[in-house]
Amino acid sequence: MILKSQVEWALHCCAILAGLPEGRYLSTKALAELHGLPKEYLSKALQSLSQAGLVHSTLGPSGGYRLARPPAELNFLEIVEAVEGKSRTFVCDNIRANNPCRPKGYCDSSPCAVARIMWEADEAWRQKLRSVTLADLGEILSRETPPAIWKDTFDWVLKRAG
Amino acid sequence: MILKSQVEWALHCCAILAGLPEGRYLSTKALAELHGLPKEYLSKALQSLSQAGLVHSTLGPSGGYRLARPPAELNFLEIVEAVEGKSRTFVCDNIRANNPCRPKGYCDSSPCAVARIMWEADEAWRQKLRSVTLADLGEILSRETPPAIWKDTFDWVLKRAG
DNA sequence: ATATTATGGATATTAAATATCCCTATATCT
DNA sequence: AGATATAGGGATATTTAATATCCATAATAT
Ligand code: SF4
Ligand code: SF4
Numbered sequence: 001m002i003l004k005s006q007v008e009w010a011l012h013c014c015a016i017l018a019g020l021p022e023g024r025y026l027s028t029k030a031l032a033e034l035h036g037l038p039k040e041y042l043s044k045a046l047q048s049l050s051q052a053g054l055v056h057s058t059l060g061p062s063g064g065y066r067l068a069r070p071p072a073e074l075n076f077l078e079i080v081e082a083v084e085g086k087s088r089t090f091v092c093d094n095i096r097a098n099n100p101c102r103p104k105g106y107c108d109s110s111p112c113a114v115a116r117i118m119w120e121a122d123e124a125w126r127q128k129l130r131s132v133t134l135a136d137l138g139e140i141l142s143r144e145t146p147p148a149i150w151k152d153t154f155d156w157v158l159k160r161a162g
Numbered sequence: 163m164i165l166k167s168q169v170e171w172a173l174h175c176c177a178i179l180a181g182l183p184e185g186r187y188l189s190t191k192a193l194a195e196l197h198g199l200p201k202e203y204l205s206k207a208l209q210s211l212s213q214a215g216l217v218h219s220t221l222g223p224s225g226g227y228r229l230a231r232p233p234a235e236l237n238f239l240e241i242v243e244a245v246e247g248k249s250r251t252f253v254c255d256n257i258r259a260n261n262p263c264r265p266k267g268y269c270d271s272s273p274c275a276v277a278r279i280m281w282e283a284d285e286a287w288r289q290k291l292r293s294v295t296l297a298d299l300g301e302i303l304s305r306e307t308p309p310a311i312w313k314d315t316f317d318w319v320l321k322r323a324g
Numbered sequence: 325a326t327a328t329t330a331t332g333g334a335t336a337t338t339a340a341a342t343a344t345c346c347c348t349a350t351a352t353c354t
Numbered sequence: 355a356g357a358t359a360t361a362g363g364g365a366t367a368t369t370t371a372a373t374a375t376c377c378a379t380a381a382t383a384t
Pocket of ligand 2: 276
């Protein structure tokens with residue numbers, strides 16, 4: 001059970017977009033080049049973000065993406081779910097229904113304990129992701145990234161931002 | 163990102179084994195029949211449990227599996243990891259290393275913030291699963307399952323236990 | 325007008341999950 | 355001793371999901 005690589009891509013792209021000045025856009029091409037990713041495929045991830053309403057897009061030359069909201073109001077869970085989907089990691093195939101000791105047509109009113117416990121674990125995972133915003137990430141990154149690289153990257157991005 | 167169906171199978175099988183009297187064994191055949199599962203494939207899941215040391219097996223007629231430890235000392239995480247593996251759900255492909263603004267040969271000393279945050283969420287998931295034992299599950303199931311079904315299933319299992 | 329971009333559909337490629345089959349060693353029963 | 359039932363493990367097929375590319379279209383800036 002491994003998350004799609006698009007999750008990592010989306011998170012990094014959002015981290016970059018979070019540093020973009022108000023009103024500027026950054027294209028798929030620039031984001032793909034910056035991260036060394038296949039442009040066409042990365043495009044699908046960005047489209048997922050767009051469909052989820054997390055980023056805003058614009059067409060034409062100097063077009064691209066920007067965040068739809070301030071970084072402090074965009075959390076990890078939203079980004080992860082946008083590309084990975086909202087479905088739970090544990091799917092219940094209801095195998096207990098096959099138990100030959102159960103009367104025919106017997107219908108369990110509620111999901112069984114196994115499923116509920118697994119879903120609670122899922123929820124703990126979600127809760128952690130919900131608690132971290134892009135603003136939090138930006139604060140950590142700016143603290144940990146060597147200033148020279150940080151500045152070079154910022155300049156590189158600005159030069160290509162529409 | 164969805165867990166293997168073998169996870170559900172393993173959890174249910176362990177729940178049944180937890181109700182088995184001391185020293186008795188239950189075969190793959192019986193467990194497959196009880197849950198309506200493909201015997202050969204379920205066998206792989208049970209072998210994973212065996213390799214992880216969670217269950218003990220014995221050969222020959224009247225052979226099968228029993229828990230290697232008391233239900234109170236066997237938690238969900240151990241069972242899930244036995245069949246699903248211990249690897250984290252977020253794999254870091256280190257795409258930031260492709261950043262053209264980074265000096266050639268520059269090596270990040272530690273995993274970046276994105277990966278660390280995702281791994282913390284994984285750990286929250288694990289911690290929840292670690293906190294629930296088979297004894298906890300048995301207590302819930304015995305409370306929620308209609309007594310008639312509970313007893314029929316117990317009898318059905320005992321009749322087939324070696 | 326021309327160039328550049330996001331979007332979405334179609335399709336190919338690769339990897340993983342699911343499932344079955346068969347052989348071997350071991351234990352139980354008669 | 356011999357027949358039978360079992361776990362274990364290797365090989366392999368089948369199905370599904372992830373990864374990746376390609377192309378046509380509409381919108382936008384210069
Ligand atoms: S007991 Fe729970 S987890 Fe198991 S099959 Fe039924 S609903 Fe699914
Ligand atoms: S920044 Fe973190 S998550 Fe992103 S590529 Fe680097 S290590 Fe992986």
